[in-house]
Amino acid sequence: xxxxxxxPRYLITVTGKKLTVTCSQNMxxxxxxxxxxxxxxxxxxxxxxxxxxxxxxxxxxEGYKVSRKEKRNFPLILESPSPNQTSLYFCASSHGSxxxxxxxxTRLSVL
Amino acid sequence: xxxxxxxxxSLHVQEGxxxxxxxSFPSSNFYALHWYRWETAKSPEALFVMTLNGxxxxxxRISATLNxxxxxxxxxxxxxxxxxSATYLCAPDFNKFYFGSGTKLNVKP
Numbered sequence: 001x002x003x004x005x006x007x008p009r010y011l012i013t014v015t016g017k018k019l020t021v022t023c024s025q026n027m028x029x030x031x032x033x034x035x036x037x038x039x040x041x042x043x044x045x046x047x048x049x050x051x052x053x054x055x056x057x058x059x060x061x062e063g064y065k066v067s068r069k070e071k072r073n074f075p076l077i078l079e080s081p082s083p084n085q086t087s088l089y090f091c092a093s094s095h096g097s098x099x100x101x102x103x104x105x106t107r108l109s110v111l
Numbered sequence: 112x113x114x115x116x117x118x119x120x121s122l123h124v125q126e127g128x129x130x131x132x133x134x135s136f137p138s139s140n141f142y143a144l145h146w147y148r149w150e151t152a153k154s155p156e157a158l159f160v161m162t163l164n165g166x167x168x169x170x171x172r173i174s175a176t177l178n179x180x181x182x183x184x185x186x187x188x189x190x191x192x193x194x195x196s197a198t199y200l201c202a203p204d205f206n207k208f209y210f211g212s213g214t215k216l217n218v219k220p
Contacts, residue, residue: 033208035208035210040212041212042200042210042211042212042213043155043200043202043208043210044210045207045208045209045210048206048207048208050206056206056207058207058208059207059209090154090155097142097143097160097162097204098160099145099157099160100145100147100155100157100208101157102154102155102156103154104154105154
């Protein structure tokens with residue numbers, strides 16, 4: 001089954017404790033992306049990757065890191081999480097400019 | 112930051128009504144315009160990807176048009192059903208994606 005898998009689905013952590021949210025897709029997509037969704041603000045792009053070893057900043061990259069060492073994986077790293085990073089996070093993938101397939105989401109709370 | 116506006120913010124209609132929403136965006140240098148449907152507690156699902164000026168796409172009772180020169184797209188739903196209740200998002204693709212805040216549709220039986 002074609003899918004984008006994010007883990008974990010829910011995470012509660014404390015300020016400053018490094019965390020990684022994993023994202024994996026099995027569709028051989030070149031393009032992968034991370035978004036955050038906050039009430040009243042819609043989806044905002046954090047980082048995107050057009051292919052392996054190619055990453056670029058989205059609209060709200062501050063406080064986040066990504067890597068794309070393999071085509072299928074695109075982890076999101078929060079080196080020192082802060083409460084303003086409490087949000088719902090989505091990973092997505094696509095073939096170029098074609099439709100994006102979204103993961104199920106990761107709800108993160110930073111205390 | 113690029114401004115993508117969707118209107119209306121929310122819409123309440125009766126079952127069987129037809130409705131439409133607007134997505135406005137800067138008209139230059141984008142690769143495609145995406146429409147997504149997002150139900151509560153689920154992930155966004157793609158409806159359409161549109162690339163050409165004057166493009167019109169249809170999926171069942173839902174259709175969309177695109178005007179690249181003036182920077183807008185319309186989404187139409189004919190004969191709304193309760194299962195159409197969702198938030199509808201648009202996003203122009205500049206390699207970076209800029210999503211609008213969405214139009215929240217509620218269809219009453």
